[in-house]
Amino acid sequence: MADVRLTQIKKAFGKVEVLHGITLDIPSGEFISLLGASGCGKTTLLRIVAGLEGVTSGTVELAGRDVTALPPEKRDIAMMFQSYALLPHLSVSENVRFPLRMRRIGSREEQAEKVRDALETVQLGHLADRKPTQLSGGQQQRVALARAIVSRPSVLLLDEPLSNLDARLREDMQVELIEIHKRLGLTTIFVTHDQEEALSLSDRIVLLNGGNVEQQGAPSEIYTNPASGYVSNFLGAANLLPAVISETGDTLSARLEDGQSLPLSSDESRRGAATLALRQEDVILCPEGEGQIVGEIGTRIYLGARNRYVVHVAGTEIRVLAGTETVFEDGSRVGLTVDPARIRALPQS
């Protein structure tokens, strides 16, 4: 276990700078997610921690030691690749033993013991003698995980390890990752573009955008208090509505572009032109006339337990999650209500 400290990391490929000075402190034992759209530099940052990529400037410290100039094999890390990167000419148990063999950890017997333990952890003990090509995607994934944790590295790096799995397997693996992290307490850096994965797995999320840290914080904090339109948009849950916030007497309200207005909580400090972020589960649909504002149903998408509606409000499309007990027809006019305390006002975007 060790802490990771990145200081002013800059990285350029040729003339294109992809990381613009990223500083991150990751305390020992933390599970941190680097979240962002493709091309935001999250994988590059992970590869820099691994030593597979050099930096243009800045320093990487593992456990208080500057490792910026060290090659990957001299860093006490393990990495799990999106494509698993199992060695096809070695059996499952030889694959898992590989890091122990190369790093000369323990005697032959101890290594065999550790390999057995790691394979048991991922419930693959019975497949030890197979070749990786004889395994399913989910099994290969587990082998890769076993191989990553077998040497008890100081830092575990995961590069979108779940993105090639189908939905059910992915949920199983998420649970497994959380449990393994709890048990071993490895400092873990997890790269993903899937906001749900990041929200459910991590102690802390670092949201990257265009080579900069857009926001970082605990999942609940980042979800409830997105710092910008980009963040709330990326977290996928929010609708963004342009509005002008003004005060009349004691009440604060936001006027939408078509003149309708929504009451805001009096805690809101922002005034003037702004962007309102409304999460899709916080908007309540009701018959026209009963709501605070009025919109028109565009499309209904049936999700099983819930319906998702696309609603036209003030010239913008918003998404609303609603129960299935009342169904609103396409094209009908509906009222919308939002708890003022649940509306976030963000800088105009």
Added chain:
Amino acid sequence: MSDRAENTLLVLPGLLLLALAFFVPITQMLVLSVSGENGPTLDHFTRFLGDPYYLNVLWRTVRLSLIITVICAAVGFPLAYIMARVGPRLRLWLIVLVILPLMTSVVVRTFGWMVLLSRSGLVPQVLRDLGLAERNFSIMQTELAIVIGMVQVLLPFMTLSILGVVTRIDRRLEEAARTMGCTFMQTLRTVVFPLAVPGIVAGSLLVFTLSASSFVTPNLLGGSRIQVLAASIYRSVTQTLDWPFAAAQAVILFAGILLILVPYARLAGGRSNG
């Protein structure tokens, strides 16, 4: 038409060519090798196998071919790895560079080596000037000359065979090995090399057969004193006009290559699959 019939039709031209250009002459050669004045005989074979001179020629052919194959593999593997890992532009140039020798005739290339290696040539001269060789030193008409000349001719076959396999090795595997504690050289040994084995095997088969049956380069660089089997066959055909004996030598060369290659291909193929 059924799939089977279509497949047969597709394979037919190749089969015909093979039958005409390969099986017919081989059969003729086999027949010729056992023909004597009074019906079938094994005299030609006993003459070859009973004569230390010819056994020596056979042994030299096999030995030199093995040496050439090993050198080609040792040079070709790192070369192919570098070619697979550099950018596409540089790779193109390297491929051109490797193939370039194949674009000139064998004879011209071999004369080039004669100029370089003969007593007054560049290489012995430099060695003499450096005090590393005696006054009469020459590389011409030695086995070394044959090896040097043949390695240059056959290196492209080895390199391109390995290149085809190495380019298909996922780079992530090497990166994964590095994160698991391998140095660069250990990665080459434990990851790249085992996965490149099929290419090395294919290249070795090509290089070994081509060098065992080659004639021009060994003949010109080795001279008449250092004979290889192909040259000996040529002499029997053109100088002593002993066609049955030439055919017997050809059969021995053919059988010898098969005897070495079949177990090798099986061994290596079995390892890379299993």
